[in-house]
């Protein structure tokens with residue numbers, strides 16, 4: 001009996017090893033095609049909500065691979081598709097974003113530079129899309145051995161669209177991408193221009209900040225500049241308000257909570273010798289928790305109320321909430337670290353602190369647990385060090401098959417661990 005059990009375990013170990021080896025081989029063999037695909041997308045970048053060509057390319061590729069339920073045109077140009085494994089198990093999702101940025105790379109020296117003036121894949125979403133397609137191709141080849149289903153989510157408009165209320169991840173969710181079937185977890189990569197190729201960084205819990213837009217109007221009463229007592233001076237009130245608002249962070253928010261309130265513009269008044277009736281102030285609030293955002297909202301209102309009413313004026317205040325903080329699952333990270341290190345070697349994962357950037361992957365994590373890993377794409381020896389969102393940004397393309405190999409195995413590991 002014991003011998004039979006040992007044999008069964010040994011057989012299953014051998015089978016799982018061989019599946020991992022198969023994935024490594026497929027990912028390695030894909031490298032030249034991954035480079036080709038990434039360069040094609042890089043040369044044809046499309047701004048947020050204009051990813052028509054990219055969405056079509058993704059749809060055609062997924063259909064050609066034979067994925068199931070390929071659904072285009074979700075939330076604009078988004079696409080989803082499924083790989084249904086040959087064995088029963090959970091559903092897990094992989095997300096890639098597809099949009100580019102309004103950054104010109106006319107002077108980019110590489111032969112694969114953008115053919116669209118003023119538009120560049122400066123955030124690595126060309127690599128994210130390529131890697132997700134590569135994972136789809138890899139796992140589809142071994143689907144008979146997969147215990148469960150993998151859902152691919154190709155998302156438009158991650159970088160945001162001005163003056164459009166809903167787009168990107170939130171609209172994808174509203175249009176049902178996390179239903180039928182509902183994934184139990186979701187993963188993604190983001191390229192990391194500060195992490196060397198061959199390494200992957202991760203952050204437990206808050207990885208990116210929430211960002212909200214602050215709009216304030218200070219209201220006074222117009223009067224002749226020589227007779228301020230006949231009016232209510234909105235400039236004087238606004239000055240007091242700006243200084244008082246800066247004490248929220250230093251005096252009234254838990255000092256262990258990183259946050260920043262920046263008032264970036266202040267405009268108003270009519271003439272040098274007229275008491276101003278109205279002043280507009282705009283700013284940005286960055287926090288790592290919605291509770292702290294709530295506290296700021298309350299305390300900004302309270303401060304404005306005190307400052308304006310104390311001087312006879314009034315105010316309008318509006319806080320428009322944007323991305324919520326990305327909260328990466330420590331449990332999913334903990335499980336993925338040994339998987340990554342098995343592929344890339346010991347000490348190839350790096351714990352990384354939170355950053356004050358925005359990332360709408362956070363919206364999926366509101367619905368299902370998820371983790372975004374930061375795939376190293378820098379290479380000092382090759383001169384690839386420029387930061388994302390710059391005209392010089394590029395990636396070491398060796399990261400493509402590394403991404404496909406590790407991403408496929410993170411998904412496989414999740415399916416195996418959760419199918420028992």
Ligand SMILES: [Zn+2]
Pocket residue numbers: 123159388389
């Ligand atoms: Zn970006």
Ligand SMILES: [Zn+2]
Pocket residue numbers: 123124125158190
């Ligand atoms: Zn990005």
